[in-house]
Amino acid sequence: MLITALSLPEQVALTLSALILLSSFLMLAQTRIDSLINTFALQGVLLFFATVIIAFISGKYDLLISAFLTLALKVIFIPGQLRRLVVRLDIRREIEVIGKPSLIMLFAGGLVLFSYYVALPIRELSLLTTRNTIAISLAVVLIGMLIIISRRKAVAQVVGFMSMENGLFFAAVVSTFGMPMVVELGIAFDVLVAVFLFGVFFFQIRTEIGSLDTDRMNRLTEVEK
Amino acid sequence: MTGWILALVQTLFVVLFAPFLVGWVKWVKCKLQNRQGPAPWQPYRDLLRLSRKQVVLANTASPIFRAAPYVVFGVTVLAASVLPTISTQLPTSSLADVIVLVGFFALARFFLALAGMDVGTAFGGMGSSREVTISSLAEPAMLMTFFTLSMYVSSTNLSSAVAFLSAAHFTLAPSLIFSFMALILVAVAETGRIPIDNPATHLELTMIHEAMILEYSGRHLLLIEWASMLKLTLYSILIVNLIVPWGVSLTLDPHDMAFAALTVLGKVMVLGLLLAIAETVQAKMRLFRAPQYLGVAFILALLGMMSHIILEVQ
Amino acid sequence: MTALACALLSSAFGVLLMSVIGHWRSASRINLGINVVTFGAALFLAVGVFEHGPILSDNKLFYVDAFNVYLILLNAFVGMTTSIFSGPYMAHERELGRVGNKRMRLYHSMFQCFLLTMLIALSTNNLGILWVAIEAATLATVLLVSLYRTHESIEAGWKYFIICGVGISQALFGTILVYFAAAKTVPGHGDGLLWTVLQANAAHMDAGVLALAFVFLLVGYGTKVGLVPLHNWLPDAHSEGPTPMSAILSGLLLNVALYALVRLKMLVDPALGNHLAGSLMMGFALLSFVVAGILLHRQYDVKRMFSYSSIEHMGLMTFAFGMGGPLATFGGLLHMIVHSLTKSAIFVTVGHASHVAGTQVIGKIRGLIRSNPPVGWGLLIGTCAIAGFPPFGVFTSEFLLFTATIKAYPWFVLPLLMGLAVAFAGLFRNVQPMVFGEPPEGQHKVDANMWPVVIHLALVLLLGISIPTFLAQWLNQATIMIVGQGVL
Secondary structure, three states: OOHHHOOHHHHHHHHHHHHHHHHHHHHHHOOEHHHHHHHHHHHHHHHHHHHHHHHHHHOOOOHHHHHHHHHHHHHHHHHHHHHHHHHHHOOOOOEOOOOOHHHHHHHHHHHHHHHHHHHHHHHHHOOOOOOOHHHHHHHHHHHHHHHHHHOOEHHHHHHHHHHHHHHHHHHHHHHHOOOOHHHHHHHHHHHHHHHHHHHHHHHHHHHHHOOOEHHHOOOOOOOOO | OHHHHHHHHHHHHHHHHHHHHHHHHHHHHHHHOOOOOOOOOHHHHHHHHHHHOOOOOOOOOOHHHHHHHHHHHHHHHHHHHHOOOOEOOOHHHHHOEHHHHHHHHHHHHHHHHHHHHHOOOHHHHHHHHHHHHHHHHHHHHHHHHHHHHHHHHOOOEHHHHHHHHHHOOOOOOHHHHHHHHHHHHHHHHHOOOOOOOOOOOOOOOOOOHHHHOOOOOHHHHHHHHHHHHHHHHHHHHHHHHHHOOOOOEOOOOHHHHHHHHHHHHHHHHHHHHHHHHHHHHOOOOOHHHHHHHHHHHHHHHHHHHHHHHHHHOO | OHHHHHHHHHHHHHHHHHHHHOOOOOHHHHHHHHHHHHHHHHHHHHHHHHHHOOEEOOOOOEEEOHHHHHHHHHHHHHHHHHHHHHHHHHHHHHHOOOOOHHHHHHHHHHHHHHHHHHHHHHHEOEHHHHHHHHHHHHHHHHHHHOOOOOHHHHHHHHHHHHHHHHHHHHHHHHHHHHHHHHHHHOOOOOOOOEHHHHHHHHHHOOHHHHHHHHHHHHHHHHHHHOOOOOOOHHHHHHHHOOHHHHHHHHHHHHHHHHHHHHHHHHHHHHHHOOOHHHHHHHHHHHHHHHHHHHHHHHOOEHHHHHHHHHHHHHHHHHHHHHHOOHHHHHHHHHHHHHHHHHHHHHHHHHHHHHHHHOOOEHHHOOOHHHHOHHHHHHHHHHHHHHHOOOOOHHHHHHHHHHHHHHHHOHHHHHHHHHHHHHHHHHHHHHHHHHHOOOOOOOOOOOOOOOHHHHHHHHHHHHHHHOOOHHHHHHHHHHHHHHHOOOOO
8 A cells, every 4th residue: 555545643643653664773783872762761751652543543532551561661660670670780871882883784784674574464465554563563673683693782682672672563563453461460570570570680799700791601612711 | 939038038047046046145155154245146256357368277287178168167057948847738748757867967067077177186086086986886776766757746847747736636745745855955955055065165175166267267167156056056946936936837827937047046045044054053064964855855755755656557 | 271370380489478578598498389289289280281272261362282291391301300409509508608698588589589480481372472481481590590699600690681682682583573463464453472373373473474473483482492603602501600590490481492493484384385493493502412412521510511412402393393204203302301301410410529529620530339329320311311221211212303304304314423423432431430430529518409310200100111192192283283293
């Protein structure tokens, strides 16, 4: 379906989804911890608006609950918690050197194409106007994974992890207008606990290993040293 | 026949307007920085002054050095003539292919770079090398942007693109948003504005465009300066006519075209205002960060194309 | 259903209680008591299902049939026996000063929390809840892995967290795709993740989407099963956490992840109408089996070595379920039981052995049979059992598997046999000097409670000699459910 044939709210939803993808790319390139967290919060905001608009398009108003859950969790709580941790760990000013940034960017572009091909069979089956965005959501998941792989700072890895969650949530919203509420709540609970545990881990890593650089975690190997 | 005359008028209009745009940007910048500053028509005076000056040539200058200003100016004027500035129905519009346009700019840049190296001074060579480095990074992004645009409007012809966009309903297309963002970034780099190059400085560490033309004087310098002003104008027109195509005349009706000329004037001046503001609030980048800046442009262009394929067609 | 509610409630109660009194001297005994209650409830549930067939709760959230009830029982049983071992083990760790009051509370409450999430994962009727519960199990155990707060254990915990988290996210994507495919065929919104509904409509769902979903699910749950190449977290997490946790991780968590995978395969197969899901599983399984067998040789840490053995056996089970067919499935189900029992018994023994020697390094544990005969014998017999010696149950299930393989894919017998031989050599090469050999100075006797080991190994032996009729019937029921026909 051509975009010109869609109604304005649907166009807004598509644009928001493209912006969500852009925010993933921005996260991939962000070297400063605090701006990384801010970009993550921005992605949450975009996700919130996209969900709200899709709720109105589809008439499934229970999606609004998920939307506000996202707002509370992904925009307010998690970034806030991460910011607080970063301040307490005193790593706000740290800048991470990303090896071969342009290569990683191109790789991410490749991931988007890959998601597109993977999502083709789904797209053909669906009748929803949001079906085209399924590929975008998969790409957000995969780029989240790429963030985890390409970063060495534990905090950045966590942001990547959470961004994957964003992608999954978005996938559920656009492909099926949200999961059943009980599952949605369960996932939110898991994410909440995960953030808490990550916080605990940061302090453990800091105390024992001395730095939040995961490159230092190299003691466990197959052979005795 | 009237069509050709109108095309000539349009070209003249653009060529004569170009110095004013540069003067306007400078004037706004001065006001923003709380300086008195020269009047917006100062560039006309400068050009007039240059036309009266004698040409001084280096001993080592070859014919290329002498030919380059004419080639650069000629090619740029040619580009100005094909761009759908006022009407999309001019006879030149069949020439207005985006790839041809990119080719024109590349040709001008090629000769400028050659001329920069021709005399054999250190600055000229350095400027040429920097110019070529930046444009080699900017060009893929620009082409990618144009490809996305062509896919969206199903044509590589700029006139039909503008006609398509102004005839369509308001559509929020992510691919166009990304492409335009990329186009603006590329245009800033290509026209040598802050944060890539600073047109107002002759600081040897940072200058790019100015370094290439240090050896020029008199009418040669006039042509090159005018061509670079024209380039800024052309990019501005391209951007405003693609992003806000409304007002461009779809016919050859003189009434419409006069109105179109006024709207384009207004739009370009607003863009100049925005450019001045942008240049005031940000500082110039280190040269080594230019690849990063253009990388962003490329990624935006890539995202534009991908979101077109993924989101907008079925 | 009351029995299931009892089991869930007693575990949930355990979580809360242990977070308050987990540091008491008697906490381990109370922990055991809770697990006995859970086990009792599971037993009642099992008898009920055995006699009356599958049970579906009124709100459709829980569903218990022959396949999952036997895993519930196995879970409760291993949880119970492991908590017998956990008492003296953790008491010893406390004497060594490796854990304090706060961490004892954490340990006990997370132990219960883990069992609770496993129970939920097994008994739920909702594929989404299944995912949530397995993810919650990761979250519950991640702090247990890093319980000792050493560099290595934190590294292992972080690795476990990130790799499993990333992996399991893929499973969520797969689950979303299943829900998406179901939305086309299943009438009510919100019913599309219920196992009972999905199973009834499986044949009408879109094959392309389900095939895609299964790939994601295989990657996701396969990470938890420990399939190569996503196994990296497993040896680290097993070797660095407290040993009782290694026992339940190896004996329970891996099984539950595999259970999820098999459930989804049951869903995908009728829609696809081909053997794609099975072939994918077989491929990864064979790779895991062979790679783990080889890597066994290179290990220096005894718990790492046995965790590679777990990967190997999980590979074997995945292979069995992937192959399909009644005989292989029956063998796979039996192997789940015997592997859980044997492996948890081995981890219990290894825990004691490492206390005896004061280290987990294989090269430093020597002559257990002289310095500490019960531990030495336990390790020796356990290793024999896990390596697949007759008359133990592992032999029986592997024999069934091989028979099925010869029938269906004769050429695969070769890599399987070679993998088995390699793994066998690797195990004995390392275990033999640990058991025999000359005990070094400084080994001390520990207060080893060998009852769990004895019970587990006796059960495995029993299963090897003759499978009780009711169990055979039961597994047969499960086999019929999974592949449509039984072996008996």
